[in-house]
Amino acid sequence: MGVMTTQNEDTRWLNDEEQRTWLAYLHATMLLEDHLDRQLQRDAKMPHVYYGLLVQLSQAPHRRMRMTELARQAKITRSRLSHAVARLEQHGWARREDCPSDKRGQNAILTDEGYATLQQSAPGHVAAVRQAIFDRLTSEQQKSLGEIMRIIAEGLQPNEAGADLPWLR
Amino acid sequence: MGVMTTQNEDTRWLNDEEQRTWLAYLHATMLLEDHLDRQLQRDAKMPHVYYGLLVQLSQAPHRRMRMTELARQAKITRSRLSHAVARLEQHGWARREDCPSDKRGQNAILTDEGYATLQQSAPGHVAAVRQAIFDRLTSEQQKSLGEIMRIIAEGLQPNEAGADLPWLR
DNA sequence: ACCTCATCCTTGAAACTTCAACAAACACGG
DNA sequence: CCGTGTTTGTTGAAGTTTCAAGGATGAGGT
DSSP states (O other), X not given: OXXXXXXXXXXXXXXXXXXXXXXXXXXXXXXXXXXXXXXXXXXXXXXXXXXXXXXXHHXXXXXXXXXXXXXXXXXXXXXXXXXXXXXXXXXXXXXXXXXXXXXXXXXXXEOHHHHHHHHHHHHHHHHHHHXXXXXXXXXXXXXXXHHHHHHHHHHHSSOOSSOOSSOOO | OOSOOSOOOOOOOOOHHHHHHHHHXXXXXXXXXXXXXXXXXXXXXXXXXXXXXXXXXXXXXXXXXXXXXXXXXXXXXXXXXXXXXXXXXXXXXXXXXXXXXXXXXEEEEEOHHHHHHHHHHHHHHHHHHHHHTGGGSOHHHHHXXXXXXXXXXXXXXXXXXXXXXXXXX
């Protein structure tokens, strides 16, 4: 905030360097997400998040996954996924199928058409990512970036699996 | 994408560590943006981006800024800003005013009410950011994060200022 | 003055996301 | 088997963002 002056707060404001870092983070993430969204909207006719869903499906056994699991891995809500898959279905890139073992469940499935689209646009997408990030960083920085992002992500997970050990109350 | 097999492509796919780094980046940024959006939606009744706009205005002379300049600093499109300010106006957090020197221009202005809201929610917001990032990183990592994000942002800017020197054609 | 092109900002529609509410199916103790 | 609470996935409405288009003013040359 910086400008928030004269308050007997015990709030630990960000110091100058922290502010600059935070601002850089905001700018970089916003610019990159924008960049990739446009790149993929142009080349694959879909937003980055949707593309990510197709990628996940392509890596799953039989190119299919339970909705909840897909949502969990993609870090989005089930609701959002529901809408997203509906849209992907309209475009013919994915379809749904009832889960045999659980009558509540649905499997999201990558269609051949979806896979083909992925193949076509993957090189361009990778190039964009590489150009924006990896081509610009030293291997030290790449390593550091990985560590940092894992730490941040870890801290925000609603306790990813097996963390139910020291469970008070 | 890793699963993309057998292609005589000259595409430089991401290696294993690069993939893990990229995935961590996606997860961290997505989780954090979600986290802050919820935190601010709860405490300040507005999404993170809108909050950022008010912050920028609060730091500007006379708490006002030309629309285009605000959009530029916030890294969003003018269209998006136009809608956003309209909404902020509805809530009484901002207002518009014609620019005296340029009849096309508009100034976005932070209202007292907007400033008050900012003051109320700033401590919680800073705490959230600190808890998600700075409290978890060593000072080495903080420094590194800043450098890295500046590099990435810089590479994605449509050539921020003064880059109009070697202008071919 | 005029023409032309650039810049400023807005608009409406379509696309996407969030939120709360919901129905259906499961799980499990009684 | 019956309740009770949980999990799964969807839905509709409201909010947000994108995209293409457009009206108005400014800037610079002729």
